Amino acid sequence: MRSAFAVLPLLPRAGVLLLCTLWLTSCASVPFDYPRESSQTMPLSADTTLGEFAFKWKQEHGTKAGFIGLPLGADALGLRLRMLEHAEHSIDAQYFILKKDQAGTLFASGLLAAADRGVRVRLLIDDIFSPDVDEAFSLLTSHPNIDVRLFNPLPRQSVRYLGYLTDFKRANRRMHNKSLTVDNAMSIVGGRNIGEEYFEINQDVQFDDYEVMMVGDIVEDVSHGFDMFWNSDLAIPMAAFALEVDVSELNEWRDYVRQEAFNGKEGLYATAINSPLLLDLQEDRVEPVVAKATLVTDRPEKLQTAVGDAAELVVIDEMARRFLEASEEILIVSPYYIPQKAGAQFMESLLDKGVRVIVVTNSLASTNHIPVHSGYARYRTRLLKAGAEFYEIKVDAVAGKNLWGHQPEAVTLHSKATVIDGESIFIGSLNFDPRSIKINTEMGIFIESPEAGSAFRDNIMKELARMAWRVDLNEKGKLRWTYHNGDDHQVLYKEPQTSWWRRFQVGFYRLLPIEGQL
Template sequence: MCARSSLFLLIALLVMMLNGCTSLPKNPDRVQSTAISDTDDTELGKAVSQLSEGKGSMSGFSPLGDGLDAFAARALLAGLAEKSIDVQYYIWHDDDVGDLLSVALIGAAERGVRVRVLIDDIGLGASDEGLITVDTHPNIEIRLFNPRINRAWRAVESVFSFARINRRMHNKSFTVDNQATIVGGRNVGNEYYDADPNVNFKDFDVLALGPVAQEVTASFDKYWNSDLAIPVAEIIEPSSKSIVDVVKTVVDQQDKLRNSPYVQAVKNSRFVEHINNRSLPLFWGEAHVLYDEPEKAAGNVEKKESHLLAKMSEFIDQPKKELIIVSPYFIPGKDGVKDIASLVSNGISVKILTNSLSATDVGAVHAGYAKYRIPLLQAKAELYEAKADPDFEDARKKKKKSGYGGSSRSSLHSKVYVFDRSKVFVGSMNLDPRSTEINTELGILFENEEFAKLIGDFWDKEVKKYAYQLKLHVEDVPDDWEQQRTSLIWLEHLNNEIVTYRVDPKTGFWRRFGVGFLGILPIENQL
């Protein structure tokens, strides 16, 4: 009895301690700041002004489908920065790419550039000591979005404060001098930029210039000044290291990484080649930055009009001919299946690409999606699942051109939606309950038929090369001629043949069994 009483007392004390240390600071020492708007006289501002001459309110954008190009664009923008860099990410890994971008940001701060970094605490890979030390730089401020306050008991706090911790900032943007921004699906980590030999997330960003950059900065300001954005100095103890030590380390790291195979590959990327040749492809059109208000992460879910999907409906009518959905995590739910069925019944082609079981990095999400595959096909939607197999031919060509090879496995991570091949949405939003109801998201809706047609044409020519096509297989039930059984088959379109699979391709029994078990759990609204 004594031991049991002691255990209850210990648990009670732990709960009391956590309750006292897990609420966000009510009046943090947070200085409000907004965009530096007078940047037309910067080199980047002058270049954007020249490029946008005669374009009116339109913005220019260039697709970043290749990981090396995506990293090169960020590195070059950071190098051009003269007045400000605003960075907002869900994940920032402490790896080669994370180090290289940190080096670029500190280098900009050393030149006098104001650097604001807003990172979701759940996806933070860097150590608290590293964060607080870099934050002491007079030109750098780092804030954590909706952080765990008890840094020594973060995992425990995530359980006891689940209702708050469960809501995350999934937004991703990289904006320089209020003139140019990069928005899309990429976080900061090796796997997003062709720097991980084991896995490569096939992702998609856009580099956008002009008025759209100011809209992205305006959204950043809302998050930066929200009650959920806490300065790291408020929750992390001061470090014994000095910023002088950090700058010295940065210089040493720069020298070390400058001649690495990855950096050499970036220097040989198509983006750098286009910049050097002044031939970067730019599409011009009206652009709308769409995002969830930061209050969504505070649990204010009743204000649906402030959610990204509601805002998108202001600019997009129901498609008239075609809807292309590229979402790595795709859980339409019963209502979503009904909406897709309604579109198809009205003569609208609905084409969907998501991850296969062998390619997904989140088995639970695939479990939530799998139950809707047959209903989607019965509704006459076209359904494809991305392969995990590497494109050896593309990897061989990349290695021959840059000296840097590809990854051994790929996973779809792009979030792209194309409406009637006239409008394109690129951003961080998946079509699943977590994106639509729980997390906050950010993206840009572009109105440009040439760009939309480019993506549509790529789909027509390449989707069967990179993805399995799903079909229904209907067969009679033995001993009951009035009954039929409906199942799935996967078609792999190879050069000279079509290979048919009766179960999820390139997966083992236990993988399928585990995901099947997850599928019966009542967790869909959290996926």
């Protein structure tokens, strides 16, 4: 038998280099056996400012939780920064993405400032789409009160993303959960990652996103869910990668916060913490929604079992159970909607028994993932024929300047929300696609309130007149997009506001066997 090395001279020099790189990458390993200590959330204490508020809330409302909606990016960033400022005992943050941009730096600086005050900080980040953060994370973890862990990380001994290819089966499984909890008293849960686009900071494309801030017993449930992931075998301490850093650079972060905090009314920090919602909260002009709530979260073991293992599909199973109990209407808001065959049949069964199904998702023009649209388009006509209603976001439906004073040129939907019978609201990280349902871990909150549910639903339907195309079938069964808002009335018979190239890509991706990965 010929030696494997004998074929190398026959390859182009670049091919030899690629093979060697891939081989070295495959030999690299992730330090899953690195020693680490398990830890648990700190108990709620009335000795903290937020804890005192949480105890008063429980005395007045019992087991019911309180919720404040966060549709605007400046409010969402400002509330986070204020929560970090008020932290006295603990901060637990779990995110899919944390970017090294202005928003990420402000958030990390808030963690550092809290740690300087003696607060215990645990930061858990998925390791796939947070670029160039190793040095920053290593700096943070050098602080005695900060522990940073990467979830299911890629190898660091070689070209990073080649490790994704050579260990695809493991590396393809990701933690998509998103939560921030301070002093086990208040949490924020929803669809946002930590990055400028998620807070609408100076972006030409506005991410339409949604979260809720909460207080009450539900916060402890979020904390226990965090502990489950934090103590998983897949959560690797940043220290395991042994990056050398100059600890004195932490002072640069501290200086950054001081400069931003005193940069006048136009500064990013000042704009966030003085957003209208935060001012309303300070003046007691906003009343939280009071309701029973339930946390649902996948377990980290989902990433260690076969894709689609029925025992680990916690979030989607609970969603499906509630869908089956629906008697009137299901409203789904999801940036990515790919039901696959089983999901399409499930939706058809709901429609057959008289449940109204409304889906709000991105149009081809507004989506930031064209391959996902190709998967969605495969089922759109089928479900329209079954009676489902579809609305697709109009890419130029931008309301005007945002709170940062910036005028975006386009909008993309990133919110993940579901309303069942106008009584139960789901807010979380779940997209209605194969990746969220079967491959990644997800989490979310069910809020049980007929008053809030109907108001939330009505507000979405009202906004659709301005923000979305209504998709239906004409008398010949051909797809039709209709927009009617005031004097603006349009009827189109091809994907609106798109170039031939964008439409061509959809057709190309539909030919590829990639639906299960979308």
